[in-house]
Amino acid sequence: MSGKMSSMGGNNRIFVGGCIAVVLAAIALMTGVRTDYVFNASYVVLQFIVLASAWNILGGYAGYVNFGTSAFFAMGGYTALFMIKMFNAPLLVQIIAAACCTGVLGLGIGLISLRLRGIFFSIATVAVAIVLETVILNTDYFGGAKGLQMMRPEPIAPFTSYDTMLFFVMVLMAISAVAISRYIEQSWIGRGLRAIKDNEEAAECVGVPTLKLKLIATVVSGALMGAAGAPLVMYMRFIEPVSAFSLNYSVSALAMPIIGGTSSWIGPVIGALLLGSVQQIVTVTISSELNVLIVGVLLVFFVVVAPDGILGLVRKLRTKNSAKGDAKGGAQ
Amino acid sequence: MALELNISGVEAGYGAVRALQGVSLNVKQGETVALLGTNGNGKSTLMKCLTGLVRPTAGKITLTIDGVEHNLIGKGPQEIVNLGVAMVAEGRRLFPRLTVEENLYLGAYRPLARADLSKNLEFCYATFPILKQRSKQLAGSMSGGQQQMVAIARALMSAPKLLLVDEPSVGLSPLLVSQTIEKIGELNRKHGMTVLMAEQNFHQTIKIAHRGYVLVHGEIAFESSNVAELENNEMVKNLYLGA
Incomplete structure (x- = not known):
């Protein structure tokens, strides 16, 4: 019992410490440094923290691999576009509307999971992305294939530039996404999702409400992905289907948790920080084409060498060390 | 705290295969009832009907708790667990x-x-x-x-309130079988747990059961109101005791 308590305490310290560090770094960036590159790069990394944490709720905890992150992300963006065109809605309303719409899309995906499991579920999520992209491509209201350009409104006080405001919003979103993912992991929902991942039929038999839990996971995961996509329009000042539905979002959202470790909330954060930063650095130092290749190479490397990600590696080393310690203690 | 499980005329199967053909049995509060039968006679299918994993094509399964009758057919596993x-x-x-x-x-x-x-x-x-x-x-x-x-x-x-145990002896060594079954008996004796246990191991089962049913080819071939009757029955002797 005391062991559990102390590890929970460590977990809390990491989470609270991480939040404080992120907020301090964000404030420093917003007030002091003001280099556009660092700003943009951090924005993208934060966006990936949201996407990876959201993906992990369904893919990591419950074992339902979603290949359609881009569908949720882009649908979030296009919902925001709709809210701007229709109601001239402020950013916060855009984000809430996007989260609601993609939450409903998540519910749909969750109902698919009733009939399809494993790889078949994943294929269905790819199909959802393709269908949605085709619909947007052929809808003039959303600009069709050539996309739409949007003017940014004035930033809301106390922010002096819209960039800073978007960045601040993304910081809050990343912290919320990680907090939600962490809450789910440690609650009854997470325990049930792990049971579904391990043996869905057995879970059903012992009275775990499998459908309800899967729907919670798909809705929360989808809503977070959509929320991450909502600021896209204002961030880029432009939205267009091919880049919004880019496969890069789907692959990264899946690669980051796998590289970091899917068993815990911190895995996707580690993966997003690592892979996101490497991608950003490679984009400016070598080439922007290469960063897709890097995701692929790293993913293959981790799947082969460390199937449980960085978290799994750390855990393995720890148990090895403690086993060594025990052996020493025994010898004395 | 009165509890009674009633199964009457239950039929179930998989596709064209009929696994249960009009099975009736009951379990009352505080009893340990054995459901005996060798492999492939429908014990597990009956257990699955009771937990909502297989839906019977005919018959009734009711669980009466404190005078309230619950129909188990058509309920999902989770609802049945929630009933106790x-x-x-x-x-x-x-x-x-x-x-x-x-x-x-x-x-x-x-x-x-x-x-x-x-x-x-x-x-x-x-x-x-x-x-x-x-x-x-x-x-x-x-x-x-x-x-x-x-x-x-x-x-x-x-x-x-009701514990269903499906073949607890599967894959265990003889010593562990008797320990496991003894534990189930203890749950009944010490804590008043109502138990329905499907089992192939006749000798171990009758140590803890109050009475039992023998299932042969999806039908109840023999019903006994006490253990002695089970031990002395000719058919049971043929099936289990090699006599």
């Missing part, structure tokens, strides 16, 4: 990559059981002390006998 029926499935069906403690918690999704979570956990650990020592171990890394204990304890975590 827990099953220890054949082959244990644990979550191998989760710890023993997590496995136990997963048995406690029943809203009624969550209120007494720590009490139930204490009860499970008191019944199976080894599980307390091994609470952080992955369930898949335990021995067969210990896994069977986890499976029984997981069922107990839902604070059931």
Whole structure:
């Protein structure tokens, strides 16, 4: 019992410490440094923290691999576009509307999971992305294939530039996404999702409400992905289907948790920080084409060498060390 | 706290195969009832009908709790667990990559059981002390006998009124079989648990059962009101005792 308590305490310290560090770094960036590159790069990394944490709720905890992150992300963006065109809605309303719409899309995906499991579920999520992209491509209201350009409104006080405001919003979103993912992991929902991942039929038999839990996971995961996509329009000042539905979002959202470790909330954060930063650095130092290749190479490397990600590696080393310690203690 | 399980004329099958043909039996509060039969006679199918995994094509299954009759046919596994029926499935069906403690918690999704979570956990650990020592171990890394204990304890975590046990002896050594079955008997004697147990192992089963049914080719071939009748029945002798 005391062991559990102390590890929970460590977990809390990491989470609270991480939040404080992120907020301090964000404030420093917003007030002091003001280099556009660092700003943009951090924005993208934060966006990936949201996407990876959201993906992990369904893919990591419950074992339902979603290949359609881009569908949720882009649908979030296009919902925001709709809210701007229709109601001239402020950013916060855009984000809430996007989260609601993609939450409903998540519910749909969750109902698919009733009939399809494993790889078949994943294929269905790819199909959802393709269908949605085709619909947007052929809808003039959303600009069709050539996309739409949007003017940014004035930033809301106390922010002096819209960039800073978007960045601040993304910081809050990343912290919320990680907090939600962490809450789910440690609650009854997470325990049930792990049971579904391990043996869905057995879970059903012992009275775990499998459908309800899967729907919670798909809705929360989808809503977070959509929320991450909502600021896209204002961030880029432009939205267009091919880049919004880019496969890069789907692959990264899946690669980051796998590289970091899917068993815990911190895995996707580690993966997003690592892979996101490497991608950003490679984009400016070598080439922007290469960063897709890097995701692929790293993913293959981790799947082969460390199937449980960085978290799994750390855990393995720890148990090895403690086993060594025990052996020493025994010898004395 | 009156409880009664009534099964009458239940028929079920898989596609064209008829596994149960008009099975009727009942279990009353505080009894340990044995459902005997060799492989392929429909024991597990009947258990699956009781837990909502297989839907009977005919017949009635009712559970009466304190005078309120619940029809179990058409209810899902989760609803049936919520009524207070827990099953220890054949082959244990644990979550191998989760710890023993997590496995136990997963048995406690029943809203009624969550209120007494720590009490139930204490009860499970008191019944199976080894599980307390091994609470952080992955369930898949335990021995067969210990896994069977986890499976029984997981069922107990839902604070059931009726415990269904499907072939607890599968894959266990003779010593472990008698220990496991003895534990089930103890649950009945000490804690008044109502038990319906499907089992092939006749000798071990009659040590703890009050009465029993023999299932042959999907039909109840023999019903006894006490253990002596079972032991002295000619057909049972032919089937089990090699006489």
